[in-house]
């Protein structure tokens with residue numbers, strides 16, 4: 001029995017071999033733990049790949065280098081390894097908390113950081129079998145003409161639902177990339193286009209090799225998410241926050257949200273909120289930023305409006321928690 | 329493309345020729361090891377859980393050629409010379425299995441847990457079984473079954 005289309009499985013041992021394989025096999029896809037990609041291939045979502053290049057056999061992508069100054073996580077490190085790392089938990093808690101909240105334990109042990117950052121955007125009209133989607137005339141994101149969420153829309157609103165990206169964003173993370181033209185670095189926020197269809201800005205043949213973060217002294221961070229069940233489910237909304245406090249004042253503040261928009265959103269304008277206490281004025285201003293930038297359409301069974309409101313609740317709650325528990 | 333894959337299957341050396349696009353679940357079931365179940369089409373239910381190097385893994389999202397050199401264990405490995413293992417007995421005594429479809433996956437996830445944490449508390453059991461779905465039991469009986477097995481194993485009974 002064959003559940004998958006025919007493809008070659010390439011298992012490079014070095015990054016160099018992987019970059020070359022990407023050029024040698026047109027129509028290839030990178031395979032991490034496969035917990036997103038293989039599901040989609042089974043459902044006929046996305047053009048059938050001619051080759052899968054397995055990233056999990058490349059030793060140089062499987063290391064975590066963490067200390068109190070900087071963090072570098074290789075793309076093929078598993079989500080469970082990220083969740084279990086004590087240095088990450090101590091110095092970059094938002095990352096550890098986000099990792100621990102992903103899917104369930106078996107998926108976490110299989111899924112990788114690279115795959116999590118590049119997770120395909122999701123929608124109830126998209127994450128379905130070929131048969132289901134065909135009965136609906138497919139949709140704009142793949143094979144179809146229309147968006148069933150917004151009938152007149154020319155763009156797709158499928159939701160970015162990875163948990164790690166927002167956590168890394170509030171810490172100012174960058175991704176390291178290698179491709180046919182050599183290496184480059186990109187601020188994590190610039191990895192995402194904001195379009196549900198072509199959601200990443202990676203160029204043809206590029207590979208993410210690592211996530212890197214320089215620790216800002218004094219910045220405390222955390223992650224909170226709501227989902228239908230306490231395990232397995234993707235976020236209905238997930239919020240990461242990072243802040244600094246001096247005395248009664250909040251002196252630095254970053255919020256990022258997943259599970260709502262077609263990209264993880266690092267909230268714009270939070271710099272204007274700092275300098276004062278955490279009072280009603282602060283929270284009202286935060287609410288305003290959230291409602292202007294967090295837009296969730298009905299891409300999940302839960303209403304978009306509910307997810308947007310919940311994102312606001314999580315943002316307030318998490319900010320207050322980090323502020324109240326702040327220690328130098 | 330086909331690959332020769334060599335791995336340890338339920339304690340025995342195994343060599344097979346397998347096409348690149350074959351999932352481990354289909355490979356195992358195709359050779360008669362039908363204890364491992366397919367419950368969903370998307371990595372959501374855990375019915376296909378096997379152990380790969382002691383770690384619970386979803387056979388429905390694992391390409392068969394990638395288990396090269398690994399130790400793979402399926403529910404069939406729980407058989408104790410025709411008798412039941414401690415975890416199987418736990419499911420039997422504590423009524424942790426009703427229709428039984430999810431049971432092989434739960435047992436393999438529990439086996440993975442007891443190997444790394446022989447005396448788990450309730451919270452740890454819940455957490456470790458968090459990738460497995462059961463539509464019948466309501467989970468309480470499954471947690472009792474795993475606790476029962478941990479106790480037996482603690483007494484040296486397997």
Ligand SMILES: Cc1cc2nc3c(=O)[nH]c(=O)nc-3n(C[C@H](O)[C@H](O)[C@H](O)COP(=O)(O)OP(=O)(O)OC[C@H]3O[C@@H](n4cnc5c(N)ncnc54)[C@H](O)[C@@H]3O)c2cc1C
Nearest residue numbers: 032033034035036037103111112114115116118163208371
């Ligand atoms: C039931 C279920 C529940 C889930 N719940 C959650 C959840 O709550 N939160 C969450 O965030 N995720 C969730 N996931 C998705 C998934 O398990 C994780 O996001 C995981 O980290 C994905 O990693 P992977 O290695 O398995 O990705 P893969 O499926 O291997 O790859 C995903 C994408 O990333 C690309 N890719 C992989 N590696 C690289 C690289 N190095 N460079 C560039 N591109 C790359 C692939 O080509 C593919 O497009 C869930 C999955 C399942 C099956």
Ligand code: SF4
Nearest residue numbers: 123139147148156157
């Ligand atoms: S938002 Fe519209 S186009 Fe995008 S996946 Fe959903 S139905 Fe398809």
Ligand code: FES
Nearest residue numbers: 367373374376388
């Ligand atoms: S068959 Fe459902 S998770 Fe594998």
Ligand code: FES
Nearest residue numbers: 426427462463464
């Ligand atoms: S016993 Fe029926 S699904 Fe678990």
